[in-house]
Amino acid sequence: MGPTDLDQLLAGVADVVPEDGLQQKLALGRPLRVKLGIDPSRPDLHLGHAVVLRKLRLFQDLGHEVVLIIGDFTGRVGDPSGQSETRPFLTEEEIEANARSYFDQAGTVLDLEGVEIRRNSEWLRSLSMVEVLDLTSRVTVAQMLERDDFRQRFRSGRPISVVEFLYPLMQAMDSVAVRADVEMGGTDQTFNLLVGREIQRAHGQEPQVVFTMPLLEGTDGIRKMSKSYDNYVGLTEPAEEMFGKLMSIPDEVIGKYLLLCTDAGPEDVARVEAGLADGSLHPNDQKRGVARAIVDLYHGPGAGAHAQDRFDLVHRQREIPTDVPEVEIPVSAIRDGRVWLPRLLVETGLASSNAEARRLVGQGGVRLGGETLDDPEAELEPDAVRGKALQVGRRRFVRLV
Amino acid sequence: MGPTDLDQLLAGVADVVPEDGLQQKLALGRPLRVKLGIDPSRPDLHLGHAVVLRKLRLFQDLGHEVVLIIGDFTGRVGDPSGQSETRPFLTEEEIEANARSYFDQAGTVLDLEGVEIRRNSEWLRSLSMVEVLDLTSRVTVAQMLERDDFRQRFRSGRPISVVEFLYPLMQAMDSVAVRADVEMGGTDQTFNLLVGREIQRAHGQEPQVVFTMPLLEGTDGIRKMSKSYDNYVGLTEPAEEMFGKLMSIPDEVIGKYLLLCTDAGPEDVARVEAGLADGSLHPNDQKRGVARAIVDLYHGPGAGAHAQDRFDLVHRQREIPTDVPEVEIPVSAIRDGRVWLPRLLVETGLASSNAEARRLVGQGGVRLGGETLDDPEAELEPDAVRGKALQVGRRRFVRLV
Numbered sequence A, B: 001m002g003p004t005d006l007d008q009l010l011a012g013v014a015d016v017v018p019e020d021g022l023q024q025k026l027a028l029g030r031p032l033r034v035k036l037g038i039d040p041s042r043p044d045l046h047l048g049h050a051v052v053l054r055k056l057r058l059f060q061d062l063g064h065e066v067v068l069i070i071g072d073f074t075g076r077v078g079d080p081s082g083q084s085e086t087r088p089f090l091t092e093e094e095i096e097a098n099a100r101s102y103f104d105q106a107g108t109v110l111d112l113e114g115v116e117i118r119r120n121s122e123w124l125r126s127l128s129m130v131e132v133l134d135l136t137s138r139v140t141v142a143q144m145l146e147r148d149d150f151r152q153r154f155r156s157g158r159p160i161s162v163v164e165f166l167y168p169l170m171q172a173m174d175s176v177a178v179r180a181d182v183e184m185g186g187t188d189q190t191f192n193l194l195v196g197r198e199i200q201r202a203h204g205q206e207p208q209v210v211f212t213m214p215l216l217e218g219t220d221g222i223r224k225m226s227k228s229y230d231n232y233v234g235l236t237e238p239a240e241e242m243f244g245k246l247m248s249i250p251d252e253v254i255g256k257y258l259l260l261c262t263d264a265g266p267e268d269v270a271r272v273e274a275g276l277a278d279g280s281l282h283p284n285d286q287k288r289g290v291a292r293a294i295v296d297l298y299h300g301p302g303a304g305a306h307a308q309d310r311f312d313l314v315h316r317q318r319e320i321p322t323d324v325p326e327v328e329i330p331v332s333a334i335r336d337g338r339v340w341l342p343r344l345l346v347e348t349g350l351a352s353s354n355a356e357a358r359r360l361v362g363q364g365g366v367r368l369g370g371e372t373l374d375d376p377e378a379e380l381e382p383d384a385v386r387g388k389a390l391q392v393g394r395r396r397f398v399r400l401v
Helices: A005-010 A021-026 A047-061 A092-106 A129-136 A148-155 A162-178 A187-202 A239-246 A251-261 A266-278 A283-299 A303-314 A341-347 A354-362 B005-010 B021-026 B047-061 B092-106 B129-136 B148-155 B162-178 B187-202 B239-246 B251-261 B266-278 B283-299 B303-314 B341-347 B354-362
Strands: A015-017 A033-038 A065-070 A116-119 A182-186 A209-213 A338-340 A366-368 A389-392 A396-400 B015-017 B033-038 B065-070 B116-119 B182-186 B209-213 B338-340 B366-368 B389-392 B396-400
Touching: A005 A021, A005 A047, A015 A021, A015 A187, A021 A209, A033 A047, A033 A162, A047 A065, A047 A182, A047 A209, A047 A251, A065 A092, A065 A162, A116 A162, A129 A162, A129 B129, A129 B162, A148 A187, A162 A187, A162 B129, A162 B162, A182 A187, A187 A209, A239 A283, A239 A303, A251 A266, A251 A283, A266 A283, A283 A303, A338 A341, A341 A354, A341 A389, A354 A366, B005 B021, B005 B047, B015 B021, B015 B187, B021 B209, B033 B047, B033 B162, B047 B065, B047 B182, B047 B209, B047 B251, B065 B092, B065 B162, B116 B162, B129 B162, B148 B187, B162 B187, B182 B187, B187 B209, B239 B283, B239 B303, B251 B266, B251 B283, B266 B283, B283 B303, B338 B341, B341 B354, B341 B389, B354 B366
Parallel strands: A033 A065, A033 A182, A065 A116, A182 A209, B033 B065, B033 B182, B065 B116, B182 B209
Antiparallel strands: A015 A209, A366 A389, A389 A396, B015 B209, B366 B389, B389 B396
């Protein structure tokens, strides 16, 4: 028996409030309305955004209704979540252009055909002052200042405009307007999503389930992925650029990228992380595997391997000395039209026997085109071997021609 | 030459922002629009409110335009200034009833014929969300928390509803709507009035002058006068009740009541305060004078003296023993139809000589009907003397019949 809907939905999740909330909503037996608010001040989507979008796609695939809210009205305020400064208003024209760009990119993950798209100006522009007073009476200043970024700015004496207190309340009104069953977001949205529960309750609605995904570290492995930190991988970047950026992530985040950015299940991730921890798996190989898988997702199956080849051609071969002796692939190493690795190593003089060759591979000491080979009995396509450098240890090379 | 308009207006004032602001506005040479916001959640007017109303009346008398804003819309929020808790909304019906009651009472001070009365629902109810966002973007959370009562509540962990942050901003919109040149208030309003300047500036208006009057201590002499502290003197209370309450103020606030609640000029106040300080004036007499003057203001000339008589009859005579010997006013003490005090004391056996009588009066040791006599050569109306107890020191009495 495969994983249940609930298992799949909860894989990789950061937090669900209330804990058993999703379970209860699923038990309603009807398609859930799963909301995501879109900040139209940030039109460039990257893998960090895709963490949430991919989970949203899973909801779609399981038959639920995805509701995307374009914050065309709140965009006039800007969402200061996780930001350190009051951000400028946007014009309506900028917001519409950004929204179009957003959907172009989000379409690489979501099935946009089935998505309900709403603009929050629809209900916020006409909000009356009486409603504003009622809305703002539901939350205290101290509660607002519990939000991480507000608290930090307040403590360090950086200004918080009063208008920023209205943002979570307006976002909460969005949940009321679309009658959200679930609201998704990154963990930096937890506060706003919880306010949504309060305001829905105040409007007599069953409160939404707060469903947050972890924030993905950028390629620096330190700060959350963001265009402004220049540590991002854009969803519509060319395959090679994507691959190259992904190869720069530190080893520590390989497992997280595997979990949040690929189709790997929690068991796969656990296996890889264990292998990396006990040294039985090589970080560079795993990184390449993650990079290939991600490129495949956004550029189609096989695009990852192709990007990897190009990457190797351009980047990895730089590490190989220019005076490497060229050696024809020895006919004696070919079995049934494929190149048998132990024999290749012996015939090219890189190992003294098949046994030593197998040992070298087993130690992770043999590379082809810069990539570590891990199968001592590997049988390789001659075309995949030709033109590449075969390497044992750090200093011994031949180029196969 | 009498005091200038500016001198009169500035008498007793707590603060003017900017310092020379009123001077500059007066120099415009046109009637100024002087605004006062009315909180319709507190319909009972007392002498504390009258401090501001009396100054407003002076503006009227000098030819300026008084604009009273009934906070019928903001009353739905309540003004938390100086209050320690978020206050409940009022219904529109309660607000209208309270406003009517307010004017009944304010009419004892202001010339309501010449007053422009506006309800802030006129412009606040239709305030659009876009305008709200603009408005709230003008002030920071830290600035709001500089307001005394907010700061105190925030520090002590008592809740401040976010809606309360909207109140000063709405009050500021009132100033924009009526194009106020001056806004008056108690010192607890300083913050709100300053916000008015900011918002007027943001709307391209010349900022109003902030003009605050001191808060009047209640009859306990400690906390500001307030119905909730039960230390207030209501503007429409019966004369005797007013007089009685005023007689209970501590000596320390006599000068302040004289300055803020009567028509006494700053020189009069200075003279009384000096006299009280050096002992040449008796606190009780001054208190009676202040009480009479205030009762006269709200109940007409002579009402103070009458209330005092009634007060004495009921209260002071209780202190006088019941077995006081009755003595006819001696004919030998009457000169030109009036009773000469030194002679009266000698003839009734309370002094041994005119000289001793004068000395006793000079020391403040002689009272008539409970009131200390301070003029050793006093010539009294026989009718003002008859029926009263004449007292020397704490123990020696005669009742004059």
